[in-house]
Amino acid sequence: MLFPGPRERAVVAPGAVHVPGWLSLEQQRELVSACREWAQGPVPIRHTVLPGGGVMSVQTVCLGWHWKPYRYVRTADDVNGARVAEVPEWLVELGRAGVAEAYAGACGEGSGYAGGASAAGVYAPDTALINFYDGAAKMGMHQDKEERSGAPVVSLSLGDTCVFRFGNTEGRGRPYTDVELASGDLFVFGGPSRFAYHGVPKVLPGTGDPAIGMAGGRLNITLRETGLT
Numbered sequence: 001m002l003f004p005g006p007r008e009r010a011v012v013a014p015g016a017v018h019v020p021g022w023l024s025l026e027q028q029r030e031l032v033s034a035c036r037e038w039a040q041g042p043v044p045i046r047h048t049v050l051p052g053g054g055v056m057s058v059q060t061v062c063l064g065w066h067w068k069p070y071r072y073v074r075t076a077d078d079v080n081g082a083r084v085a086e087v088p089e090w091l092v093e094l095g096r097a098g099v100a101e102a103y104a105g106a107c108g109e110g111s112g113y114a115g116g117a118s119a120a121g122v123y124a125p126d127t128a129l130i131n132f133y134d135g136a137a138k139m140g141m142h143q144d145k146e147e148r149s150g151a152p153v154v155s156l157s158l159g160d161t162c163v164f165r166f167g168n169t170e171g172r173g174r175p176y177t178d179v180e181l182a183s184g185d186l187f188v189f190g191g192p193s194r195f196a197y198h199g200v201p202k203v204l205p206g207t208g209d210p211a212i213g214m215a216g217g218r219l220n221i222t223l224r225e226t227g228l229t
């Protein structure tokens with residue numbers, strides 16, 4: 001049984017901000033239904049096979065650029081050779097709103113985005129990774145480092161709550177903070193935290209609200225700027 005404490009906005013590390021309950025139920029429903037379509041193709045969702053032969057427990061589909069470990073490619077040669085769908089403008093705008101929300105006030109110091117987009121140009125994510133976690137899926141500690149841009153990563157969570165481990169830029173170990181990411185939560189990491197190690201040690205099955213259109217499991221969308229052309 002979960003005994004949730006107060007879920008309040010938190011600066012987890014400099015440039016890393018958690019905003020619980022940011023998305024409305026309606027936005028969550030729309031995102032779930034969009035993810036369901038993206039999962040069909042043009043490149044269908046699948047378990048990514050790592051170069052060493054390991055198979056990721058999460059299932060992934062990408063927009064804009066296809067993430068083939070460990071680089072971004074235009075065509076999904078490790079799946080069906082197709083080009084992935086574009087990142088729709090409404091999702092770019094949602095990402096922009098997420099950055100503005102997370103870095104409102106002093107939270108964005110050092111991120112390059114403090115004070116709103118006008119201070120440092122407009123956040124323009126050109127890729128999104130959509131990950132589906134069944135109750136047993138996890139993601140090991142890693143850095144998002146295939147991008148050639150220091151722009152923030154915007155993460156949106158849907159469905160079951162997970163434990164999200166947010167660490168440091170030096171390595172996979174401590175210090176780290178475990179944060180519960182629930183459906184509708186926004187998490188942005190940029191600035192000094194942009195290349196921090198992070199992972200998902202656990203999903204908490206049965207914690208999601210079926211009203212958003214998910215029977216179970218967790219979806220996470222991360223928006224990124226690749227810096228590639």
Ligand code: SIN
Binds near residue numbers: 139164199200222
């Ligand atoms: C990721 O690290 O790319 C995904 C994080 C998450 O599922 O919350």
Ligand code: MN
Binds near residue numbers: 142143144198
């Ligand atoms: Mn990541």
